[in-house]
Amino acid sequence: MTRFLLIICFFVCLAPLCTAQLPLLKKGYVDSIEQVLQKEKNDSLKSKLHFILVYSYLAKGDTVKVLHHLMEGRKFGRKYPLMFAQSYAHEGYYYINKDIPRSQAAYMKADSILIGQTSKDAYRVRSNAWQNYAVMQQIQDDDAGYVEIVLNKAIPLAKLSEDSSLLGSEYGNVAVAFTNTEQYEKAEEYFNEALAILKPSAKEPTRLLMVYYRAGENYINLGKYPEAKKVLDEMKVLLEPYPELELNAGYYLVEGLYRHKMKQYDSALVSYDKGIASAGGVNGKYRIDELEILKTETLIEQKKFEKAKELLLRLAKDEDLMSTDLNRLKVYEGLAASYSGLGNYSQANALLKQYSELNDSLHRTRMKRDINALEVKYKNAESQKEIISLKAKNEQTALSSKNAWLLTTLLASVSIFLLVVIIFALLYYRSQKKLAARQLQEIEQQKELEIAKAMLDGEESERRRLARDLHDGLGGMLAGVKMNLSGTANITQDEKLFQVIHQLDNSVSELRRIARNMMPESLLNFGLETALKDMCELNFAPGLEIHFQSLGVQPNLPEKTQIIIYRIAQELLANAIKHSGANRIMLQCSQNENIFYLSIEDNGKGFDPKADRQKGLGWDNIRNRIEFLKGKIEIDSVIGEGTTINIELNVSE
Numbered sequence: 061m062t063r064f065l066l067i068i069c070f071f072v073c074l075a076p077l078c079t080a081q082l083p084l085l086k087k088g089y090v091d092s093i094e095q096v097l098q099k100e101k102n103d104s105l106k107s108k109l110h111f112i113l114v115y116s117y118l119a120k121g122d123t124v125k126v127l128h129h130l131m132e133g134r135k136f137g138r139k140y141p142l143m144f145a146q147s148y149a150h151e152g153y154y155y156i157n158k159d160i161p162r163s164q165a166a167y168m169k170a171d172s173i174l175i176g177q178t179s180k181d182a183y184r185v186r187s188n189a190w191q192n193y194a195v196m197q198q199i200q201d202d203d204a205g206y207v208e209i210v211l212n213k214a215i216p217l218a219k220l221s222e223d224s225s226l227l228g229s230e231y232g233n234v235a236v237a238f239t240n241t242e243q244y245e246k247a248e249e250y251f252n253e254a255l256a257i258l259k260p261s262a263k264e265p266t267r268l269l270m271v272y273y274r275a276g277e278n279y280i281n282l283g284k285y286p287e288a289k290k291v292l293d294e295m296k297v298l299l300e301p302y303p304e305l306e307l308n309a310g311y312y313l314v315e316g317l318y319r320h321k322m323k324q325y326d327s328a329l330v331s332y333d334k335g336i337a338s339a340g341g342v343n344g345k346y347r348i349d350e351l352e353i354l355k356t357e358t359l360i361e362q363k364k365f366e367k368a369k370e371l372l373l374r375l376a377k378d379e380d381l382m383s384t385d386l387n388r389l390k391v392y393e394g395l396a397a398s399y400s401g402l403g404n405y406s407q408a409n410a411l412l413k414q415y416s417e418l419n420d421s422l423h424r425t426r427m428k429r430d431i432n433a434l435e436v437k438y439k440n441a442e443s444q445k446e447i448i449s450l451k452a453k454n455e456q457t458a459l460s461s462k463n464a465w466l467l468t469t470l471l472a473s474v475s476i477f478l479l480v481v482i483i484f485a486l487l488y489y490r491s492q493k494k495l496a497a498r499q500l501q502e503i504e505q506q507k508e509l510e511i512a513k514a515m516l517d518g519e520e521s522e523r524r525r526l527a528r529d530l531h532d533g534l535g536g537m538l539a540g541v542k543m544n545l546s547g548t549a550n551i552t553q554d555e556k557l558f559q560v561i562h563q564l565d566n567s568v569s570e571l572r573r574i575a576r577n578m579m580p581e582s583l584l585n586f587g588l589e590t591a592l593k594d595m596c597e598l599n600f601a602p603g604l605e606i607h608f609q610s611l612g613v614q615p616n617l618p619e620k621t622q623i624i625i626y627r628i629a630q631e632l633l634a635n636a637i638k639h640s641g642a643n644r645i646m647l648q649c650s651q652n653e654n655i656f657y658l659s660i661e662d663n664g665k666g667f668d669p670k671a672d673r674q675k676g677l678g679w680d681n682i683r684n685r686i687e688f689l690k691g692k693i694e695i696d697s698v699i700g701e702g703t704t705i706n707i708e709l710n711v712s713e
Contacts, residue, residue, distance in 0.1 A: 107137030145173040187217035228257035232271040251275040273310035309339040365401035611650040640664025654712040
């Protein structure tokens, strides 16, 4: 089994967009992405779409469009670290079979951009970058370096990404490394670990198929043919929906190996040919080379030495294939067997000699590489000492700079603090000054309210006294006079005396009306709502309709508040009757929690609200009472159309 091809076939599962491989095979997928890209405005999404198209055109072999979309994706993703890093990861993948140094440099650039980023996607991209970097180390015959990078870089980053599919693939890659060094039992352990992770978590079969593919080869190398057959059956089920997927070539490769071991040589050749026909994409050439080398082994087993020789001679002309020592060994070994089978022993011996020398050289190369590795470690240690010394100097310089910066910062902070304190003190002084002025104003207002309250209380007290004196004193005296005159009139039947008695009756009624207006008994006995209703009924006259409506008036209002509201309504109604010339008056009152609403409306002649007539004693009394209850008044009057007055009062205790 050729070692070089065993490595390169893992590239497909290490591509940063491997999860998009299966959709890329669907008809019309690329056109759909192109249409979405033309309409997309978000730079991050545009970058991602360009990268998807990179792999679409890579699968088609259109390198011009690959490079175009790679550069466009990098342009739109430059301000997004993840997208920017992925552009270099995609560049590394593009050059992986064309320019190894450039590919490795691109992968390291991707890793350096994301150092310090802690997102799962960042860890995933870095893990892929290190894995592909390690693969290129293995291509250059550095097996130890490959395993070290995978175990110490790729796998830890895959764990941080929490991507079980990626982690399973990494374990599969370690297994391949052990397969290359013919440690098949050790490889089996890692393959089993990879499959245990991938089977339950695989959202798409690419990674799982890759591990199955190499695990099947490993079972054949171990002679575990039933296990290899089971792997083939499981691969066949997974591949059935994807006849164009590149990994079909891997399936036919394992199938050919299995049939070769079962000595079904013709069937093995058929499988290899199917694999060659299925191979494509970025790994197509290497997969075909691998299948053709396996095909020569089967031809030699069939003693078809001439066909084997022709195929091997063609492979020997492939510079890429022959650039790897172990691949040259495989070609020399096959050619030696072919020439020996054809009876050309001299040529066979010459090739065997080349094989032996190359094999020895390979061991020497590995020893030299180990020595070089020790030298590199030594140089790294010396460089590390210099770095530590330089770092100490830099730290000292940085410490001095930091101290100077701290001192400057401290002085600036103290200055800012003092400035803030001064500003705060000024603001506090202004605030306290405003507060004192407001408190003084409130005290003056309170005094005014107390004076107004005292005046209103005095006025109401005087009204009660006068009402009582008029009703009980003068009213009683007039009633007594009436009774005496009535007795005399009944005896004398004097007509003039009856007229005097009638006038005396009218005087008593007017006296009682005046006393009632000064302090209505219904207000004291039955409350505000009843008193207002009585007031409207008592002022009813021919040619004048007075209507009263009330809603939600609470009966538990303080007596003083009820008296003030009554006086306001009384004054408004008196003004309307006396001055409006109306034939219809509406008095309304309502209450909503602590707000009392009073309105009066007439269809009289109206007046100018700005005229001096509002400045009379009646209006002053109304406004004083409204202000006492912290209320407000609104007058809407149009000459010739009537008047509406709305009052809003605060009746909270």
